[in-house]
Amino acid sequence: xxxxxxxxxxxxxxxxxxxxxxxxxxxxxxxxxxxxxxxxxxxxxxxxxxxxxxxxxxxxxxxxxxxxxxxxxxxxxxxxxxxxxxxxxxxxxxxxxxxxxxxxxxxxxxxxxxxxxxxxxxxxxxxxxxxxxxxxxxxxxxxxxxxxxxxxxxxxxxxxxxxxxxxxxxxxxxxxxxxxxxxxxxxxxxxxxxxxxxxxxxxxxx
Ligand code: ADP
Ligand code: 5GP
Numbered sequence: 201x202x203x204x205x206x207x208x209x210x211x212x213x214x215x216x217x218x219x220x221x222x223x224x225x226x227x228x229x230x231x232x233x234x235x236x237x238x239x240x241x242x243x244x245x246x247x248x249x250x251x252x253x254x255x256x257x258x259x260x261x262x263x264x265x266x267x268x269x270x271x272x273x274x275x276x277x278x279x280x281x282x283x284x285x286x287x288x289x290x291x292x293x294x295x296x297x298x299x300x301x302x303x304x305x306x307x308x309x310x311x312x313x314x315x316x317x318x319x320x321x322x323x324x325x326x327x328x329x330x331x332x333x334x335x336x337x338x339x340x341x342x343x344x345x346x347x348x349x350x351x352x353x354x355x356x357x358x359x360x361x362x363x364x365x366x367x368x369x370x371x372x373x374x375x376x377x378x379x380x381x382x383x384x385x386x387x388x389x390x391x392x393x394x395x396x397x398x399x400x401x402x403x404x405x406x
Contacts, residue, residue, distance in 0.1 A: 211405040217243070217305040218398045219327065220312040220391070223320045224335030225365035226289075227347035229381040230314045233335060236388045237312060241395065244310035247301055250276060253292035256352070266297070284315060284322035289364065294319070301327075310395065317371040324374070331398045333391065334375035338382040340365075 222230050238244055250266040252273050261267055268276075273293050276282050285295030296319065301311050315323065323330050337343035343365060347358045372378055377394050381387040398404075 213400075213405050215308045216329075216404065217307065217309040217311060218395050219301060219305055219330040220244075220310065220395060220398075221320050221323055221330050221332045222312065222314050222335055223317050223332070223368070223371070223375070224381075225337065225343060225368045226361040227343050227350060227365075228335045228337040229346065229384070229387070230335050232384065233379075233381060233387055233391065234312055234314060236384060237391050240388065241310065241392065244312050244395070245304065247296055247311050247313035249294050249296055249313070249315075250282075251292055251294045253294070283326060284319040286316055286318035286322075288316045288318075289360065296323075317368050317374075320371075321374065329403065331377070331394065332375040333377045333379055333394060334372045335387075336369065336372065336378055336380045338380055 222234065224230055234246055238246060248262065248264070248266060250268055250273065252268060252270050253265070255261070255265070255267050259265065270293070273285075273295065276295065276297070277285060281297055281299070282295040283298040283301060285293060288294050294316070296313060296315060301313075304311050320332055324332065337346065344358075344362055347353065347361060353361070377390075379387050379390050379394075
């Protein structure tokens with residue numbers, strides 16, 4: 201007689217949305233890459249960070265950041281509302297609200313975020329299912345060209361960010377993947393491939 205197997209323990213895909221964490225030195229193209237990725241991946245949304253930095257011209261509350269004062273930021277930490285937080289470039293505080301990330305992922309939708317290397321290290325401990333991608337500029341010279349070409353920062357800020365880049369790039373090996381952002385279309389395609397593969401990891405099944 202043919203044997204039939206019980207399907208009681210058949211692996212089930214949980215269908216959770218992938219959480220993509222991107223880091224890389226300022227000017228390497230994280231924002232550009234995220235916007236291009238989101239234009240093609242309607243199932244993903246960018247996590248909106250909270251920060252004590254004042255808004256820049258054109259930035260919109262709730263779209264670019266949740267802007268707040270130091271007191272409010274500290275309250276969020278005390279409440280345990282932040283998945284991670286850090287002082288970036290020695291000046292302002294930035295953090296990721298935990299609830300929107302977890303709720304979106306549980307609903308089967310993807311989340312993509314740009315956090316510095318300190319924040320990514322915290323997420324590695326607290327949300328190991330998140331996929332960490334380091335964005336590497338093709339060269340130091342190209343990084344400098346992009347930072348100056350962006351035209352959003354004063355010369356002194358550019359110099360400080362270039363100095364910080366060396367330390368940030370030194371963290372690349374802690375990440376799951378590295379994408380060299382040379383040709384933007386190639387970089388976006390690689391990020392899409394990583395997101396697709398990540399959703400089929402064995403850990404996505406129970
Ligand atoms: P980050 O968010 O990492 O600080 P941006 O996305 O603001 O970096 O990019 C910095 C500058 O580099 C911008 O002027 C952007 O248009 C440019 N840039 C981004 N990606 C590329 C690329 N693949 N090739 C050429 N220029 C790029
Ligand atoms: P900007 O002030 O130029 O918007 O952001 C500066 C840097 O802060 C970004 O490149 C990014 O690496 C970092 N950053 C933005 N949001 C967060 C966040 O929520 N957490 C952490 N740790 N870093 C962030």
